Amino acid sequence: MKTVKDYIRTIVDFPHEGILFRDVTTLFADARGFRMAIDQMLHPYAGQPIDKVVGLEARGFILGGAIAHQLSVGFVPIRKKGKLPGRTISQDYQLEYGEAVVEIHEDAIEAGEKILLVDDLLATGGTAEAGIRLIERLGGEIISCSFIVDLPDLGGHARLENMGMDVHALCAFEGL
Numbered sequence: 001m002k003t004v005k006d007y008i009r010t011i012v013d014f015p016h017e018g019i020l021f022r023d024v025t026t027l028f029a030d031a032r033g034f035r036m037a038i039d040q041m042l043h044p045y046a047g048q049p050i051d052k053v054v055g056l057e058a059r060g061f062i063l064g065g066a067i068a069h070q071l072s073v074g075f076v077p078i079r080k081k082g083k084l085p086g087r088t089i090s091q092d093y094q095l096e097y098g099e100a101v102v103e104i105h106e107d108a109i110e111a112g113e114k115i116l117l118v119d120d121l122l123a124t125g126g127t128a129e130a131g132i133r134l135i136e137r138l139g140g141e142i143i144s145c146s147f148i149v150d151l152p153d154l155g156g157h158a159r160l161e162n163m164g165m166d167v168h169a170l171c172a173f174e175g176l
Contacts, residue, residue, distance in 0.1 A: 004040060004148060005171035007033035022149050022173055024120045028062060038066045040170050041118065041146050045071075048143060051113040052076050056131050057083075057102070059120035063148070067118060076108040078131045089137060093130035102127065104134045111139025122147040122169060125156030132163065144168060 007027035014021040027033045041063065052074045055064025061077055068075035081090060081101035088103040109115065115135050122128060128145055135142055142165060150157050150169035160167045 004037050024148055037148055042070055044168050049114050050116050053116045056119040056127055060118050064118045078102050078104050091130040091133045093126040102130050109138040109140040113140050115140040115142050117142055117145045119147055121149040122156040123151045123154045125159035
């Protein structure tokens, strides 16, 4: 029987030499694999009150939309700077080779709403931390952060837990 991890392809030397890229598009392309991932991402939250699912750009949109649909709650995107049409708040964060900025609509979350943050992969945790900061600035209460893949050697899981976040991942890939 296949696991979620079995559906994820590894591409060597992408986007740079020495990187093992964990490609979840092969998981998304397989109906059984995709369904398995969504079901497993939902499982820890059965019976918990969740008001909205927030997805990080871009693969977090695919997951977040499916999870929000299953939970019958709203979906909110966190996007790269300049991609949202309404009034936004922004948060900068560090990348391996520079900085980036993500944004959320300023009216996307109401104070006290319970939020599930989702993305495909947790590496250093920089993007997730920026998303958490945006949600918290709007008054949202993050119940958990959920990912398909964790790359524990890059420290993101520990980083988010040190922020007081509950973190779930369906599988982990050791090494870089």
